Amino acid sequence: MAEQEAVSVQSSEGEIAIEASDLTKVYPPSSKAVDHVTFSVFRGEIFGLLGPNGAGKTTTIKMITTMTRPTSGELTVFGMDVRSNAERVRSLLGYVPQSVSVDTDISAYENLLIFSKLFFVGRKDRKARIKEALEYMGLEERANDLVKHYSGGMMRRLEIAQTLVNRPKILFLDEPSIGLDPNSRRDVWRSVLQLRKQYNTTIFITTHDMSEADALCDRLAIMDQGRIAAMGTPEDLKKSVGGDLLTLVVPTDSDIPGIPPEIGSLSYREGNTMEIVSENGDAAVPKLVALLSKQGITIESVSVRKPGLDDAFMKYTKKKLAEDLVATDARAARRSFTRHAG
Amino acid sequence: MNVWKFFSSSLTVAEMEARRVRHDPTELFTRAIQPALWLLIFGEVFTSIRAVNTGPYTYLQFITPGVLAQSVLFIAIFYGITVVWERDVGLLTKLLSTPSPASAIVLGKSLAAGVRGAFQALMIFILAVLIGVNLRLAPLDVLGVFLVVVLNAMCFSSLSMLLAAILKTRDRMMGIGQAITMPLFFGSNAIYPTSLMPTWLQGIAAFNPLSYIVNALRALLLSGDYSQLPVDLVITLAYTAVFLAAASIMIRRLLE
Numbered sequence: 001m002a003e004q005e006a007v008s009v010q011s012s013e014g015e016i017a018i019e020a021s022d023l024t025k026v027y028p029p030s031s032k033a034v035d036h037v038t039f040s041v042f043r044g045e046i047f048g049l050l051g052p053n054g055a056g057k058t059t060t061i062k063m064i065t066t067m068t069r070p071t072s073g074e075l076t077v078f079g080m081d082v083r084s085n086a087e088r089v090r091s092l093l094g095y096v097p098q099s100v101s102v103d104t105d106i107s108a109y110e111n112l113l114i115f116s117k118l119f120f121v122g123r124k125d126r127k128a129r130i131k132e133a134l135e136y137m138g139l140e141e142r143a144n145d146l147v148k149h150y151s152g153g154m155m156r157r158l159e160i161a162q163t164l165v166n167r168p169k170i171l172f173l174d175e176p177s178i179g180l181d182p183n184s185r186r187d188v189w190r191s192v193l194q195l196r197k198q199y200n201t202t203i204f205i206t207t208h209d210m211s212e213a214d215a216l217c218d219r220l221a222i223m224d225q226g227r228i229a230a231m232g233t234p235e236d237l238k239k240s241v242g243g244d245l246l247t248l249v250v251p252t253d254s255d256i257p258g259i260p261p262e263i264g265s266l267s268y269r270e271g272n273t274m275e276i277v278s279e280n281g282d283a284a285v286p287k288l289v290a291l292l293s294k295q296g297i298t299i300e301s302v303s304v305r306k307p308g309l310d311d312a313f314m315k316y317t318k319k320k321l322a323e324d325l326v327a328t329d330a331r332a333a334r335r336s337f338t339r340h341a342g
Numbered sequence: 343m344n345v346w347k348f349f350s351s352s353l354t355v356a357e358m359e360a361r362r363v364r365h366d367p368t369e370l371f372t373r374a375i376q377p378a379l380w381l382l383i384f385g386e387v388f389t390s391i392r393a394v395n396t397g398p399y400t401y402l403q404f405i406t407p408g409v410l411a412q413s414v415l416f417i418a419i420f421y422g423i424t425v426v427w428e429r430d431v432g433l434l435t436k437l438l439s440t441p442s443p444a445s446a447i448v449l450g451k452s453l454a455a456g457v458r459g460a461f462q463a464l465m466i467f468i469l470a471v472l473i474g475v476n477l478r479l480a481p482l483d484v485l486g487v488f489l490v491v492v493l494n495a496m497c498f499s500s501l502s503m504l505l506a507a508i509l510k511t512r513d514r515m516m517g518i519g520q521a522i523t524m525p526l527f528f529g530s531n532a533i534y535p536t537s538l539m540p541t542w543l544q545g546i547a548a549f550n551p552l553s554y555i556v557n558a559l560r561a562l563l564l565s566g567d568y569s570q571l572p573v574d575l576v577i578t579l580a581y582t583a584v585f586l587a588a589a590s591i592m593i594r595r596l597l598e
Binding site: 027062066087094098100106114117119166 | 347350351354355357358361362365366430431432433435436437438439440441442443594597598
């Protein structure tokens with residue numbers, strides 16, 4: 001993939017935390033959830049996989065966290081092969097799945113106690129680690145409440161606290177802010193950034209949310225249909241769109257002329273709306289207006305904006321990352337959470 | 343992975359269940375309703391009409407161990423649904439993402455079913471004493487009953503987890519649970535001696551682990567004759583070990 005090489009940034013400094021090469025997962029009979037994916041994540045970095053539901057993001061996390069075995073390809077965590085060192089690899093990780101992963105029928109303290117035992121935290125360290133994790137995520141005051149009385153944002157913070165008792169080297173967050181209100185979302189982001197700052201924790205997130213990817217990630221990979229379409233820093237990905245974006249709306253029955261290269265190139269068209277990529281948007285507007293009026297085409301509106309990650313996403317996948325591509329069941333589950341009576 | 347760490351993980355998973363029960367014990371009482379009906383209605387009626395020849399024991403005495411085994415079977419056989427539910431939210435994924443091995447988690451889950459089974463045994467002891475069923479209540483026998491009940495729960499809950507790993511959805515688990523509990527129950531010696539069954543059914547009952555569990559419970563609660571107890575326990579243990587091993591290998595399939 002030439003495009004991928006064009007935008008990938010080689011931050012050569014630092015130790016490699018995760019290295020995947022030609023990583024593939026095939027679910028029988030032949031659905032390729034992850035298709036020859038190659039990437040490296042450096043220690044202390046916040047790395048994101050950005051893509052719609054079904055792109056293969058969660059499957060990638062599951063392979064790294066040894067929840068499911070790769071069909072082929074290489075995958076190492078701090079130099080250890082995940083297949084032959086599954087338990088050692090897991091002892092270095094923390095994983096916060098997309099849906100509710102705390103036991104809502106017991107208290108927050110009890111959740112952390114159980115998980116500190118399952119992470120083999122020594123008896124004498126347990127209390128201090130639990131206290132620290134609760135304070136860190138701002139939950140110490142309600143530590144003895146049953147988790148079912150928590151709000152969605154508090155549950156999310158508890159889920160992160162649950163992994164912190166292990167002092168993970170790498171933290172995996174699968175759609176960290178899905179279903180959260182804007183305030184809780186910012187709280188979660190703040191904690192994530194602080195974790196990296198304070199402990200130099202490597203953080204691997206998946207998200208379908210452009211603003212989340214932009215706010216958190218040092219580098220990200222745009223993933224679609226099991227493949228990485230592009231990889232780089234959010235800035236580089238936005239720049240790689242190639243300039244400013246002009247959105248032009250004309251009456252439905254107009255004949256649209258070709259766009260000359262000195263204005264820009266047509267990137268997208270739907271009905272009477274067109275998007276043109278131009279090196280210098282502000283200078284291109286008068287040229288475009290002149291061109292169209294010469295041909296007798298009226299303009300309903302024209303606007304210029306700087307490209308965002310969604311534009312980069314569209315450039316590499318030829319798709320819009322629309323809300324309807326994203327499953328809503330997880331957030332529904334988080335909002336109306338009740339335990340099955342079984 | 344050393345042995346101590348392995349069992350400590352299993353006990354931790356069981357501890358999680360015990361803590362759930364402590365926070366909300368309602369289910370312990372609602373679960374006791376069905377066996378109470380078996381004893382109070384079915385047991386009393388069949389005792390008075392003397393329809394089944396149960397040797398030296400009254401019919402009510404005879405079915406008390408059977409009803410205990412059956413009620414624990416009912417709890418355990420639907421335990422896989424809880425595991426599927428924990429998969430549907432993210433809890434199972436999180437448990438399996440700890441360094442504790444999957445087999446330790448599965449063993450822990452079966453012990454957790456054992457915790458619920460033990461409470462069930464306690465309820466039935468209380469009930470039996472209240473309605474005046476004559477049982478052997480020597481401390482060692484009572485302790486033995488609790489151990490057999492925990493084994494009973496482990497056996498069928500690990501079978502249930504194995505089925506859950508294959509079937510993967512709650513609806514299918516409800517269906518299979520309904521479909522196998524009745525044959526297991528009626529194809530055992532829980533409410534009538536196997537000698538009253540047609541020969542073909544006796545052949546099937548000989549493979550039914552529930553029959554061996556009921557035998558062990560009858561030896562402890564009624565006869566005090568322990569000569570067959572080792573055989574009953576070894577066979578039940580063997581079934582449990584096979585189900586646990588298979589469920590441990592298969593459990594990650596639930597995440598796919």
